Amino acid sequence: MTPHAAPETSSAPAELSFGRTVDRSLVHRTAVSEVFVTDVQQLAARKVRTAVQLPLTHGYYSDHLQRPAVFDALLLLESGRQAAIAGSHVFMGLAPNTMMIVDRFRFSLDQPGGLTIGTKPGHIRIDTAYDGKINKRGRVRNGQVAQRYFVGDTEVATHEMDVLFLNPHENEVLRHSQRGTPAPMTSDFGDHGPGGDGSRQVPAHEVGRANPLNVVLSRAERFGERVGAEVTPRFDNRALFDHEYDHLPAMTLVEAARQLALLGSGEPLGTYAVGFEAGFSRFAELDDVVRAEAPRAVPLDGRGEVPVRFVQDGNEIAQVTVTVATKEAL
Incomplete structure (x- = not known):
């Protein structure tokens, strides 16, 4: 990115157009x-x-x-x-x-x-x-x-x-420094991706969804005051995978965090995600299981934060804190 030397505009910008999308x-x-x-x-x-x-x-x-x-x-x-x-x-x-x-x-x-x-x-x-x-x-x-x-x-x-x-x-160079070997592409797998054959997919309504295609979690477990699941998105979901990837993109992990937060809330149909704070330390590789874990948080006064931790091959690869709110707190 090479910065331009253009000064502040001396006149008001033109009215924005909503007539057609950009290239x-x-x-x-x-x-x-x-x-x-x-x-x-x-x-x-x-x-x-x-x-x-x-x-x-x-x-x-x-x-x-x-x-x-x-x-x-x-x-x-x-x-x-x-x-x-x-x-x-x-x-x-x-x-x-x-x-x-x-x-x-x-x-x-x-x-x-x-x-x-x-x-x-x-x-x-x-x-x-x-x-x-x-x-x-x-x-x-x-x-x-x-x-x-x-x-x-x-x-x-x-x-x-x-x-x-x-x-x-x-x-x-960055990818090779983390993996040491060439990374597979999403096109190398079937529509479900590795480990996501749908047999233990989380029911769509439990994460506030209607279409199972949009569910990215499977093999969910509840243990005490915590909840965990594997991240298994469908690679034929063209909103999440609009083109080929050699890793799970950040937006997919954020969706997984949202779904885990709703799953743990116990009220997925009355809970909204209204904020995210995320850090990514490693790429989420396609050829190994990614697991997400979080506390089962109930919003206090209609609002709360759910820290979600992502682990792959024993290493934490990302953290996403989801801010949730009830409909009364919108």
Whole structure:
């Protein structure tokens, strides 16, 4: 990412357009249907404004049994990811083949009541600010992204990410340093992925889902005040796996954390995920079991935090703390 020297804009930015999505390559998506960004404008040297349309119906993001129905927190998180990538390509000089690897992030849905699903798609404005140190080659290798989400003039959410910007060679070196051997691809496995034949999949309603395709947990166990499960997403779920991967992407682990938090709540149909704080120390490999564990937390005063720990081959690879709320606390 090479920063531009553009000054602050001297006039108000043009009105954002929600008429059509941007080119799918700008948000690293294969399917046009998985693109939610509709416009990107530069506000300053390291700041962009993005328009996002949230779909009324979507096979993954709309598949929730909680009522009232609100736009999914993970849909907003994915929209922020897309906004950050699109802005970095269009205005921040990020090369087309550069990967944005998330190290840590924090997302807070501060006004979920303003995101109730009605009769029209949701229109979101996301303001994104970039920060990072420039290396000797004029690139930003490590960076921070800060985002504010607005519905009209009301701020509804915030999102912060620590990221690595890697070209394909740098990513290959990083992967080899962790594995020591070439990593398999999702295309090397069947639709269910390793260990996910569906025989011990968690029932969809127990994690607030209607469609079993969207369940990413199996072999759940409850022991005392804790709950655990294996992370076994379906590789034919094209919202989670829009293209080939050589690991379980961060968004899949966040979905697993959400489902485990709902499973442990005992009230999955009346509990909403409204925030996430995550750190990723290693890639989640495809050819070994990933297990998630968490306390069985009951929200106090309608709100609570559930720390979810992910372990693979005896090593902790990620932590995701899920903030949950009852419908009365939205």
